[in-house]
Amino acid sequence: MSKAEPPSTSASRNKRHIIIGVSIAVLAIGSGLTAYFVTKNNTITSPGSEATATPTGNPTTPSPSQRKKLFGYWGQAAVSNGVGPLGMGTRPAPPASQEQKMLRVYCDTGLYDSINLAFLYSFGGGDGSWGIDFGYVGPGNPQGNGFFGRYSVGAGGVVSADTNQTLFAEIGRDITYCQGKGVKVVMAIGGDQSSPYKWSTGDGKRYANLWYNSFLNGTTDATAPRPFGKAVLDGLQLDIETTGQGWIQEMVDFMVTIKKLSPGSIYSIVPECQSGQVKDQDLNTGPVIQDPSVHLDYIIIQYYNNPTCSYPFGFNYATWKTYFKGPIALGLASDESSAITGGFLNPGQLQAVLDMVSSDSQFYGISLYDVSSGSAPFSNYSSTVRSALDGKRVGSGYPAQGARTSQSDWRSACGGQWNYVNQTCGVYPPCNPDNSCSDTNQLCFHFLSKC
Numbered sequence: 013m014s015k016a017e018p019p020s021t022s023a024s025r026n027k028r029h030i031i032i033g034v035s036i037a038v039l040a041i042g043s044g045l046t047a048y049f050v051t052k053n054n055t056i057t058s059p060g061s062e063a064t065a066t067p068t069g070n071p072t073t074p075s076p077s078q079r080k081k082l083f084g085y086w087g088q089a090a091v092s093n094g095v096g097p098l099g100m101g102t103r104p105a106p107p108a109s110q111e112q113k114m115l116r117v118y119c120d121t122g123l124y125d126s127i128n129l130a131f132l133y134s135f136g137g138g139d140g141s142w143g144i145d146f147g148y149v150g151p152g153n154p155q156g157n158g159f160f161g162r163y164s165v166g167a168g169g170v171v172s173a174d175t176n177q178t179l180f181a182e183i184g185r186d187i188t189y190c191q192g193k194g195v196k197v198v199m200a201i202g203g204d205q206s207s208p209y210k211w212s213t214g215d216g217k218r219y220a221n222l223w224y225n226s227f228l229n230g231t232t233d234a235t236a237p238r239p240f241g242k243a244v245l246d247g248l249q250l251d252i253e254t255t256g257q258g259w260i261q262e263m264v265d266f267m268v269t270i271k272k273l274s275p276g277s278i279y280s281i282v283p284e285c286q287s288g289q290v291k292d293q294d295l296n297t298g299p300v301i302q303d304p305s306v307h308l309d310y311i312i313i314q315y316y317n318n319p320t321c322s323y324p325f326g327f328n329y330a331t332w333k334t335y336f337k338g339p340i341a342l343g344l345a346s347d348e349s350s351a352i353t354g355g356f357l358n359p360g361q362l363q364a365v366l367d368m369v370s371s372d373s374q375f376y377g378i379s380l381y382d383v384s385s386g387s388a389p390f391s392n393y394s395s396t397v398r399s400a401l402d403g404k405r406v407g408s409g410y411p412a413q414g415a416r417t418s419q420s421d422w423r424s425a426c427g428g429q430w431n432y433v434n435q436t437c438g439v440y441p442p443c444n445p446d447n448s449c450s451d452t453n454q455l456c457f458h459f460l461s462k463c
C-alpha cells in the first residue's frame with residue numbers, strides 16, 4: 013500500500029508517502045473489465061447470514077470481547093499524502109499538529125482493537141536482509157515531519173547505521189503500552205507493489221525463522237536484531253500486492269513455519285478485493301488464503317485500490333465468503349486522500365455497507381488506512397466507524413448498488429458528483445498515452461475521489 017522509496021530530502025518529503033494505487037487500478041476499466049461489471053450485483057445472499065452474537069443491552073457499548081474490531085494502520089502517515097481533489101500534490105502539507113504521531117497517541121483514543129504496523133516493506137532475495145519503513149514519526153524537525161522511521165537489516169543481521177534505534181526503542185515502548193490497553197499490535201509485511209520485496213526460493217522458511225526472533229517470542233537466536241526491543245508483537249500479517257514465480261509456495265511455507273514456531277500469535281492476510289483481471293480473487297495471495305495448510309485468524313480485504321470490487325461499484329464481500337470461511341474485516345480508507353484509488357465511504361455509504369454485512373456471521377470489523385488521516389485533529393472518521401461498528405446508525409444508507417458499466421455510469425451513480433481525476437503513474441509522472449508508465453514498476457491508475 014505504501015510507496016517506500018529511498019531516503020528523501022525534507023523538501024520532497026510530502027511526496028514520499030503518496031499511496032500508490034496498487035494493483036490493477038482503474039486502468040483496466042476502460043479496456044477489459046466491462047463484462048465483469050455488467051454481471052456484478054451487490055446483494056449479499058450468502059447462507060452465513062444468521063445473526064452474529066449481537067450484544068445485548070445498550071448497542072453502543074458492547075463489551076470489548078464482543079465488539080466488532082476496528083483495525084488501524086500506523087506508519088505510513090497517510091495524512092501527509094498531499095492528494096487533493098485535483099490530484100497529487102494539490103493538497104498542502106498538513107500543519108505539524110496533524111502529522112503522524114507516535115503510536116501511543118492512537119491507542120489512547122480507545123477506538124482501535126488492533127494496529128497494523130506498516131510496513132515491513134523490504135525483504136527477500138536469499139540473503140536474509142529486510143527493512144521497515146514507518147515514514148516520519150512524531151514531532152521531529154521544524155517542519156513537523158518527524159524522525160525518519162526506517163530500520164534496515166542487512167545480510168547476517170547487521171542493522172544499518174542510518175537506523176534510528178532510539179526511535180524504534182520508543183516505538184517498542186509504545187507497543188507495550190498499547191498492548192497494556194488491550195490493543196493488539198501486528199506487523200504488516202509487504203505493502204505497495206513497487207516496494208522492494210520478493211519471495212525467493214527458501215525465503216518463506218528463512219523469514220519465518222528470522223522474524224520469529226525479531227518480532228515474536230523467538231528463542232532460537234538471541235543475537236537477532238529486535239527493532240522493538242523486548243516488546244513482543246501479537247502477530248504478523250501478509251500484505252503482498254504483486255507476485256512472482258514460486259511466491260505462493262514461499263508464502264505458504266512462511267505461514268506454516270511461523271505458526272509452528274509461535275502457535276499462539278495472530279496471523280492474517282490482507283488481499284486486495286480483486287487484483288486478478290479475470291477472476292474475482294486476489295491472485296497474489298488468494299491461493300495462500302485458500303491453502304488448507306495455512307491457518308489464518310482473519311483476513312482484511314482491501315476495499316481500496318480496486319474500485320471495481322469496492323462499494324459502490326461491485327462490492328464483492330459475498331464472493332470472498334466463498335474463498336474464506338473465517339472472520340473477514342473490510343479494509344477502507346480513512347479519508348478521500350488516504351488511498352488515491354478510492355475506498356473512502358462517507359457515513360451514508362458506510363452505513364449502506366454495514367447494512368449489508370453486519371449481520372453476517374463472518375463479518376469481523378473494519379480496518380482503516382490509516383490512523384493519522386482518520387483521527388483528530390484531522391478528522392474523526394475513526395470514531396464514526398467505531399460508533400457504526402457498535403451498532404449506532406451513522407447515516408441513512410443508500411439503496412443497493414446496481415451494475416456499473418462505465419465511468420459515466422459511475423458518475424451518474426454518484427448523482428453527478430463523481431469527482432474523477434486523470435490518471436497518474438504515482439508521485440509525479442502522468443501516464444503515457446497508452447496508459448503505461450515510464451517506470452515499469454508502476455501502474456497507471458486513476459484517482460477516484462468523492463462520490
Ligand SMILES: *[C@@H]1O[C@H](CO)[C@@H](O)[C@H](O)[C@H]1NC(C)=O
Pocket residue numbers: 159160176178179180182
Ligand atoms: C532519533 O529519534 C529520536 C526520537 O525517538 C530523536 O530524539 C532523535 O533526534 C532521532 N535521531 C536522529 C538522528 O534523527
Ligand SMILES: *[C@@H]1O[C@H](CO)[C@@H](O)[C@H](O)[C@H]1NC(C)=O
Pocket residue numbers: 229244245246276277
Ligand atoms: C512470550 O514469552 C513470555 C515469557 O515466557 C510469555 O509471558 C508471553 O506470554 C509470551 N508471549 C507470546 C505472544 O507468546
Ligand SMILES: *[C@@H]1O[C@H](CO)[C@@H](O)[C@H](O)[C@H]1NC(C)=O
Pocket residue numbers: 389390391392393
Ligand atoms: C466529529 O464528530 C462530531 C459528531 O460526533 C462532529 O460534530 C464534528 O464536526 C466532527 N469533527 C471533525 C473534525 O470532523
Ligand SMILES: *[C@@H]1O[C@H](CO)[C@@H](O)[C@H](O)[C@H]1NC(C)=O
Pocket residue numbers: 098432433434
Ligand atoms: C482530464 O483529461 C481531460 C481530457 O484529456 C481534460 O479535459 C481534463 O481537464 C482533465 N482533468 C484534470 C483534472 O486534469
